[in-house]
Amino acid sequence: MKIDRMIGILSILLQKEKVTAPYLAEKFEVSRRTISRDLEALSMAGIPLVTEQGQNGGVSIMEGYKIDRTLLSTSDMQAILAGLRSLDSVSGTNRYVQLMEKLSAGASNLLAGDTHILIDLSSWYKSSLSPKIELLHSAMLSGHKVSFVYHAPKGESKRTVEPYDLIFQWAGWYLWGWCENREDFRLFKLMRMTDLQIAEVFDKRPVTLPDLASDKIFPSLYQVKAKIQPEYKWRLVEEYGPESFVLQSDGTLLFSAAFTDKTSIIGWIVSFGGGAELLEPAEFRRDILILAEDIRNKYLDK
Numbered sequence: 001m002k003i004d005r006m007i008g009i010l011s012i013l014l015q016k017e018k019v020t021a022p023y024l025a026e027k028f029e030v031s032r033r034t035i036s037r038d039l040e041a042l043s044m045a046g047i048p049l050v051t052e053q054g055q056n057g058g059v060s061i062m063e064g065y066k067i068d069r070t071l072l073s074t075s076d077m078q079a080i081l082a083g084l085r086s087l088d089s090v091s092g093t094n095r096y097v098q099l100m101e102k103l104s105a106g107a108s109n110l111l112a113g114d115t116h117i118l119i120d121l122s123s124w125y126k127s128s129l130s131p132k133i134e135l136l137h138s139a140m141l142s143g144h145k146v147s148f149v150y151h152a153p154k155g156e157s158k159r160t161v162e163p164y165d166l167i168f169q170w171a172g173w174y175l176w177g178w179c180e181n182r183e184d185f186r187l188f189k190l191m192r193m194t195d196l197q198i199a200e201v202f203d204k205r206p207v208t209l210p211d212l213a214s215d216k217i218f219p220s221l222y223q224v225k226a227k228i229q230p231e232y233k234w235r236l237v238e239e240y241g242p243e244s245f246v247l248q249s250d251g252t253l254l255f256s257a258a259f260t261d262k263t264s265i266i267g268w269i270v271s272f273g274g275g276a277e278l279l280e281p282a283e284f285r286r287d288i289l290i291l292a293e294d295i296r297n298k299y300l301d302k
Helices: 002-015 021-028 032-044 074-091 095-103 126-142 230-240 262-270 282-299
Strands: 049-052 058-061 144-152 155-169 172-179 184-189 193-201 222-228 245-247 253-259 276-280
Touching (some): 002 021, 126 144, 126 172, 155 184, 222 230, 222 262, 276 282
Antiparallel strands (some): 144 193, 172 184
């Protein structure tokens, strides 16, 4: 794309004293005529370019205009590259790293990035998630609505949404947009979308980011206490942290945390098999018993 090439040319000019048109043409794999048009466009945009003819000639930026290269340190550039690589892990492309290479032209020692920090934002469902992210991002840039079938605990529904932001939160990807069905802004989980399609153009409305505070999205409605067997200590540490339980004299772990809904509580306790016992809320103990009996009956020999 022209804009990407112009950003790359500007980056090279900011880092080198002088470059030639043939050098730029070879660097970006275009003709010298194309480079000349790009340089002219940069001049029209207000970049003070100086062209010198002759054997040692070339193109440079007027003295005193260049940005101090120490504005971004090596560690700064490496951190940026790590972030850009994480976006590539989602899209399944090298688009963002290639952008970084253009911005870092002439400073090859920065391109390796911090090899000790590896960020992968993709999921187990990358083959189905990446196309959704690319389609939604394209719709946002072009100002098109999207339509999809949304699968929620309360059932399926057809939605038409004005897409505004893609958000990575709680180890998952979400769409923030204006829902025509609800006539309000809503947060949609990408993995619950099917039949995703681009729809008609829309006029963008004023938008603010959602309040993603945990107590707003996941209000603490129930305080749970449970006795957990010691072999599941790793799960408590991983899911809720070492402060979520107290070691008892008999070796069991007394777990305490807040949950949003009854279904989550029962499902979480059952996921331990016989390794967990719900103590509070006491009224849910019978629900777990009924569920256990229902499962038992399904597996009895008939």
